[in-house]
Amino acid sequence: MKKINIAIDGWSSCGKSTMARQLANALNYIFIDSGAMYRAIALYFIQQRINLDDHLAIEKGLEQISLSFQKNIQTGNNEIWMNGENVEQLIREMEVASKVSDVAAIKAVRAFAVAQQQAMGQQKGIVMDGRDIGTVVFPNAELKLFVTADPAIRLERRYQELLQTNPAIIREEVAANLQQRDLMDSTRAHSPLKQADDALVLDNTNLDRAQQFELAMKWAMEKIN
Ligand code: CDP
Numbered sequence: 001m002k003k004i005n006i007a008i009d010g011w012s013s014c015g016k017s018t019m020a021r022q023l024a025n026a027l028n029y030i031f032i033d034s035g036a037m038y039r040a041i042a043l044y045f046i047q048q049r050i051n052l053d054d055h056l057a058i059e060k061g062l063e064q065i066s067l068s069f070q071k072n073i074q075t076g077n078n079e080i081w082m083n084g085e086n087v088e089q090l091i092r093e094m095e096v097a098s099k100v101s102d103v104a105a106i107k108a109v110r111a112f113a114v115a116q117q118q119a120m121g122q123q124k125g126i127v128m129d130g131r132d133i134g135t136v137v138f139p140n141a142e143l144k145l146f147v148t149a150d151p152a153i154r155l156e157r158r159y160q161e162l163l164q165t166n167p168a169i170i171r172e173e174v175a176a177n178l179q180q181r182d183l184m185d186s187t188r189a190h191s192p193l194k195q196a197d198d199a200l201v202l203d204n205t206n207l208d209r210a211q212q213f214e215l216a217m218k219w220a221m222e223k224i225n
Helices: 016-027 034-047 055-063 094-104 107-121 133-137 151-163 171-187 209-224
Strands: 005-010 030-033 067-071 078-082 126-130 143-148 200-203
Touching (some): 005 133, 016 143, 034 107, 034 126, 055 107
């Protein structure tokens, strides 16, 4: 069967990763969460106390970062590793969420991440989700989806997700973070979040996981066949 690349972009917490993972499992493709790469870079800069105005420190810091995705045998999920450590959980903390959009707006950071993402896509059979996948990373992806959902629904989904690992999480803090990231991600100078001209829009406000998957899978099979 012909292999394609699937690019999934959209607002924060709109269910992109869930759908990307479902598609990758069903098609036996590799799922790459590009946001996890920006989160891991943000985590490194926090750990090393790198000032985001210090371009030299950023360049030097990037040279020290080695990122990879490895399958967790227990969950079957592809998880992100940084410099020999599984950071999949650490990168979901609010401290990282509050810095990641500033980090992702830096040109050198984007060049570093995009080069690795494009290398991963060369063999096809990739489902990648993010903000600039259909516009910058894989402008020739055979299928591009732009995912949206009502902001209140997105907040509820992310709040419930974070609550599972952090019972002290505050809803207002999550809401402020989503709003702030959406604004920054869509207005930044380099590779802002934007719907590609040839992307199909998937509004999942009123769709459950199964319904959203069914629709995306139908579109994917139309491109594959
Ligand atoms: O929280 P959510 O799953 O919606 O976001 P994420 O996919 O984990 O991405 C975290 C942040 O990384 C975003 O808010 C963007 O600032 C940045 N990002 C980006 O700039 N480009 C991408 N392709 C993916 C993420």
